[in-house]
Amino acid sequence: MEQHYAIVYKCLQNDRKAQYELYELFSRKMFAVCLRYTSDRDAATDILQEGFVKVFQNLSRFSFEGSVEGWIRRIIVNTAIDHFRKASKLFTIHDLDGVEVEDTSASNFLGKMESDEIIKVIQKLPAGYRTVLNLYVLEEYSHKEISAMLGISEGTSKSQLARAKTHLKELLKRTERTDSHEASGING
Amino acid sequence: MKHQELMDKILKEKLINHEVEPPSFVFERIQNELSDASPVIVPWYRKVAMQRIAAAVSLLMVSGAVYWLSLSDPQGVQVAKVANSADTAYRIALEERIRTLEKAAEESKFLSDVASVNQKNYPAMQPTSNGERHVVKSVSDLRTELNETTMNIETIPTREIASITGIAYTSNIATQRYQFSVTEVDYANSAPRPNGNSSASTLLNTFTKLSSGEYFALAKHKVNEFVTKEHYVNFAIGDVEFGQTIQLSK
Numbered sequence: 001m002e003q004h005y006a007i008v009y010k011c012l013q014n015d016r017k018a019q020y021e022l023y024e025l026f027s028r029k030m031f032a033v034c035l036r037y038t039s040d041r042d043a044a045t046d047i048l049q050e051g052f053v054k055v056f057q058n059l060s061r062f063s064f065e066g067s068v069e070g071w072i073r074r075i076i077v078n079t080a081i082d083h084f085r086k087a088s089k090l091f092t093i094h095d096l097d098g099v100e101v102e103d104t105s106a107s108n109f110l111g112k113m114e115s116d117e118i119i120k121v122i123q124k125l126p127a128g129y130r131t132v133l134n135l136y137v138l139e140e141y142s143h144k145e146i147s148a149m150l151g152i153s154e155g156t157s158k159s160q161l162a163r164a165k166t167h168l169k170e171l172l173k174r175t176e177r178t179d180s181h182e183a184s185g186i187n188g
Numbered sequence: 189m190k191h192q193e194l195m196d197k198i199l200k201e202k203l204i205n206h207e208v209e210p211p212s213f214v215f216e217r218i219q220n221e222l223s224d225a226s227p228v229i230v231p232w233y234r235k236v237a238m239q240r241i242a243a244a245v246s247l248l249m250v251s252g253a254v255y256w257l258s259l260s261d262p263q264g265v266q267v268a269k270v271a272n273s274a275d276t277a278y279r280i281a282l283e284e285r286i287r288t289l290e291k292a293a294e295e296s297k298f299l300s301d302v303a304s305v306n307q308k309n310y311p312a313m314q315p316t317s318n319g320e321r322h323v324v325k326s327v328s329d330l331r332t333e334l335n336e337t338t339m340n341i342e343t344i345p346t347r348e349i350a351s352i353t354g355i356a357y358t359s360n361i362a363t364q365r366y367q368f369s370v371t372e373v374d375y376a377n378s379a380p381r382p383n384g385n386s387s388a389s390t391l392l393n394t395f396t397k398l399s400s401g402e403y404f405a406l407a408k409h410k411v412n413e414f415v416t417k418e419h420y421v422n423f424a425i426g427d428v429e430f431g432q433t434i435q436l437s438k
Contacts, residue, residue, distance in 0.1 A: 016219070023215050028207035035208060049214050053221045107195045115206040118199070137196045138203055165192060 004068040011059055019056060026069055027052070030076045035119050036134050037080035039127070051079035077139060081149060084127050106169035109176045121171050129164030136161050 004025070010018030030051065034044035054075050062071055110118065122130055131150065135141045136157075141149070143157040150157070 019219070020215060023218070027210050027214070029205065031210035032203070032206045032208040036203065045211055045214060048210055049217050049221070052214075052218045056218070056222055107191055107198060110195060110198045110202075113202070115202045116208070118202055119206070119208075137199055165195065168195075 005064055008059060008062055008064070008068055011056065022055075022068075023052060026072050029069070030072060032115075032119070033073060033076050034080060036122055036138070037077070037084070037131060039123050039130075043083070047076065047080050047083050050083070051076040054079060073139075077135070078149075081131065081135075084131060085150070106172040109172050113172075117175075121168065121175055124171055125164060125167055128160050129167055132157055132160040133164040133168065 004022075007018050007022050007025070011022055027048065031044060031048050034047040034051070035041065038044040038047060051072075055072050058075070062068070113121075122133070125133065132146060135146045135149065136143070143154045143161075146152075146157045147154045152160075
């Protein structure tokens with residue numbers, strides 16, 4: 001952590017080399033975060049760029065108390081939220097047919113998937129579902145915090161999460177089916 | 189573990205520390221955006237405050253420069269008065285004197301001459317009847333005084349002698365070393381005036397008649413005369429023979 005602080009300190013002195021060092025340290029992890037909040041790679045790239053600009057512009061506000069990564073992650077996540085708050089269709093409710101909530105095959109399949117594949121599935125979720133799922137499951141925000149961040153009620157946050165999970169399972173099942181069809185086609 | 193919890197766990201494990209290489213051009217774009225960023229808009233009240241602070245700092249700098257000039261240039265006395273800070277002037281004068289004394293103390297000739305001081309040649313250095321020696325303030329004492337001074341110069345009564353500072357080593361009477369630096373002397377009473385005819389001995393006698401407390405008062409009183417009169421008499425026992433008139437500069 002001290003090492004990261006030293007880099008931040010150099011960045012504060014407009015050291016371009018240090019800025020690159022900081023970017024190199026966290027850009028890959030943050031890009032993965034951006035991909036989870038977006039539907040495609042281009043949008044994720046925009047968020048990463050916008051987020052890191054905010055990071056460098058607001059570095060003087062860093063308190064040198066918590067982890068640098070955590071601080072940067074919060075900025076990136078907030079940038080992603082801002083990005084999609086501008087999009088009006090954030091909380092559209094999507095109808096789902098024939099989904100069994102307690103179907104364990106989804107989690108079994110999820111366990112076998114690569115991280116990049118999971119991200120691709122998450123990217124297929126509607127923006128509102130995807131955002132709440134990310135904030136609640138991966139960033140570990142409470143529904144109260146999510147409601148404040150997104151300007152929605154706690155109830156909406158909860159329902160969005162439930163729908164997100166249901167939708168995710170459905171997408172996983174479809175992906176699994178597609179994969180097995182492709183595999184059998186190749187075999188046959 | 190519930191199915192939902194299992195899914196959450198798998199998602200966390202697979203995604204929380206996952207890394208993906210971003211496009212190579214991103215950092216360059218970030219840099220461009222940072223360099224193109226519009227300057228921060230400063231609110232009007234902050235601008236006004238900054239301007240006033242800048243003006244105050246400039247004024248202080250000019251005042252400081254005027255002081256230094258006035259101290260090195262006798263003609264600049266009146267300007268020094270403008271600054272209207274006797275305390276500051278006193279501190280500056282004291283700092284200047286300390287530097288002069290330190291420089292003199294470093295000169296090897298002075299030190300070797302001082303080492304050969306003969307006690308009998310300088311009766312003024314003899315202990316008085318009550319065993320007290322007249323010890324001129326040391327450089328370190330002056331420094332302490334400089335650091336501690338908060339004195340209001342206006343409250344100091346006018347003294348006969350405007351200023352006296354010096355260094356002294358009194359651990360052994362045989363190796364006493366003195367340097368006096370006298371700044372504008374105004375001997376209203378019986379004391380001689382250092383007008384070029386004064387001798388080191390008469391000056392020394394005058395000084396040694398003073399108690400250590402008076403020396404202290406003189407040192408503190410220095411500023412009033414220091415900035416208004418520019419006769420300096422510098423001499424060092426050991427450097428010159430007794431009775432010899434030493435440097436008198438204007």
